[in-house]
Amino acid sequence: MKTPTLVALTTLVALLSPAVSYPGMATALSALHHHASPADEDPKELIGDLLTLTDSQLTSIGKDIEAILLGTLTAESSTIDNSVPAALGSSACSSDTCCVWKWIAYDMTAKFNDTSGRCTLFARAAVRLGFHDAGAWSKTSSYGGADGSILLTDELMKTLYNKYHQYGVGMTDLIQMGATIASVVCPLGPRIRSFVGWVDNAKAAPAGLLPGVNDSADKLIALFKAKTIDPHGLAALVGAHTTSQQHFVDTGRDGDPQDSTPGMWDVKFYGETLNSVPPRVFKFASDEKLSVDSRTADEWKEFVGDQEHWNEDYAQEYVRLSLLGVNNINILKECTKVLPPRVNSFVAQDQTVLDLWLQGQFDQLNSLIDDSVLLTRFTSRTTIGKDQTKPLED
Incomplete structure (x- = not known):
C-alpha cells in the first residue's frame, strides 16, 4: 500500500504520545501502524490506461480504482441493493447496467x-x-x-454465458464477477468492489506466466513483480488457498484441503502452513517456501489470527490482479451492490465429523465435503469405538 513509512510513523507517534490516553487514540495509532509500509518497499504502480490518463481525464470510477491501486482507498464495500431487480429483457432492466448482474449473482x-x-x-x-x-x-x-480467453472448459461459466450473453454480458465480466461473488459467499470472505465492462479476447494468453505449486520463492516473487504485485501482495493473494482442496497435485490425495477449514475464507491457512496440521491437510511446497522467505514472512505472520487485515489486503490485491492487461479501466462500471452480504461469523454444525475426516478417517465423505454438504446425518449416527469409526448408512 502507498502509506506512511515507518520513519514517518515513528515521528508521528512521538508527537502524539501525550494523547494516547484519549478514547480511540490507541486504536487509531494501531490502525496507522497496521498500514505502515517498510521504507524500502517499492511504490505501488498504476496499470492499463490509468498510466497515461491525466487526473482531469479520470471518471469517478477511474479515480476510485487509481486510489485502490495506490493503496489510498479500501477495496472493500458494504454497499448493497436489497431490491428485487426488474425482469430480464425489460426496458427497466436494460437501462440499469447492474440489473442483469443481480440475476447472475442470484444464480452464482x-x-x-x-x-x-x-x-x-x-x-x-x-x-x-x-x-x-x-x-x-x-x-x-x-x-x-x-480478457476471458481462459474460459473454454468451465461448464458453469459457459452455461451462464449462454444464458446471459443476449443481455450484453461478456465472458471476462462473468469470470471476474464470479471470483468476487465466490469470495464473499465463502464464510468470512471479503466483499470486494466489483466492476464490469472488460473487453473479451479469444486469443490464448501467453504461456509460462502462471505460478506452479513447486516454484521457489525467488521465482514466485519475480513472476508477480512482473505483474506489478509486490511480495506483500503475493502473500495476501495466496491466502485464497484457505478454501481449496487439491485434486491434481497428488491424485493419491484427491480432495485434501490446504488447511483444516476447507470451504471457509479464514486465516487458518497462514498459521497452519507454518505449523503441524491434521494428516489430511495438504501443504503446497510453494506456500511453505513463501511462508518463511524474508520478503514475505513478516506479512505472512501478521495475517495469522487477523481476519480483517488479510481481507483488506486480499481485496486490494485482487482488484489489481483482476485489472492486469485491461486498458479500459477508466470506463468500467461498478456493480458491487449486487453482491450478497458478507458472512461475518460461522460455526460448522458438522465440525465433529469434519475433524475426524481431517484425521484421515471417512474417505467416503470426500465428495460430500468437496460439495460442501452438511454432514448432519453422519454427525447424529456416528459410532466411535476402538475398532470402528465410520458413519452408519441409512
Whole structure:
C-alpha cells in the first residue's frame, strides 16, 4: 500500500504520545501502524490506461480504482441493493447496467454454497478461474491478462454465458464477477468492489506466466513483480488457498484441503502452513517456501489470527490482479451492490465429523465435503469405538 513509512510513523507517534490516553487514540495509532509500509518497499504502480490518463481525464470510477491501486482507498464495500431487480429483457432492466448482474449473482450464489454453509467446489473454481485468467500477463506482455480467453472448459461459466450473453454480458465480466461473488459467499470472505465492462479476447494468453505449486520463492516473487504485485501482495493473494482442496497435485490425495477449514475464507491457512496440521491437510511446497522467505514472512505472520487485515489486503490485491492487461479501466462500471452480504461469523454444525475426516478417517465423505454438504446425518449416527469409526448408512 502507498502509506506512511515507518520513519514517518515513528515521528508521528512521538508527537502524539501525550494523547494516547484519549478514547480511540490507541486504536487509531494501531490502525496507522497496521498500514505502515517498510521504507524500502517499492511504490505501488498504476496499470492499463490509468498510466497515461491525466487526473482531469479520470471518471469517478477511474479515480476510485487509481486510489485502490495506490493503496489510498479500501477495496472493500458494504454497499448493497436489497431490491428485487426488474425482469430480464425489460426496458427497466436494460437501462440499469447492474440489473442483469443481480440475476447472475442470484444464480452464482445458489451454486457457490450448499447445506453446510461452506462454499462449494464451484466457488473455489470461480476464484481459481479469476486468478488464472487475469494472471497470464506481465509488464512485457502485449496481450493477455483479464480478457476471458481462459474460459473454454468451465461448464458453469459457459452455461451462464449462454444464458446471459443476449443481455450484453461478456465472458471476462462473468469470470471476474464470479471470483468476487465466490469470495464473499465463502464464510468470512471479503466483499470486494466489483466492476464490469472488460473487453473479451479469444486469443490464448501467453504461456509460462502462471505460478506452479513447486516454484521457489525467488521465482514466485519475480513472476508477480512482473505483474506489478509486490511480495506483500503475493502473500495476501495466496491466502485464497484457505478454501481449496487439491485434486491434481497428488491424485493419491484427491480432495485434501490446504488447511483444516476447507470451504471457509479464514486465516487458518497462514498459521497452519507454518505449523503441524491434521494428516489430511495438504501443504503446497510453494506456500511453505513463501511462508518463511524474508520478503514475505513478516506479512505472512501478521495475517495469522487477523481476519480483517488479510481481507483488506486480499481485496486490494485482487482488484489489481483482476485489472492486469485491461486498458479500459477508466470506463468500467461498478456493480458491487449486487453482491450478497458478507458472512461475518460461522460455526460448522458438522465440525465433529469434519475433524475426524481431517484425521484421515471417512474417505467416503470426500465428495460430500468437496460439495460442501452438511454432514448432519453422519454427525447424529456416528459410532466411535476402538475398532470402528465410520458413519452408519441409512
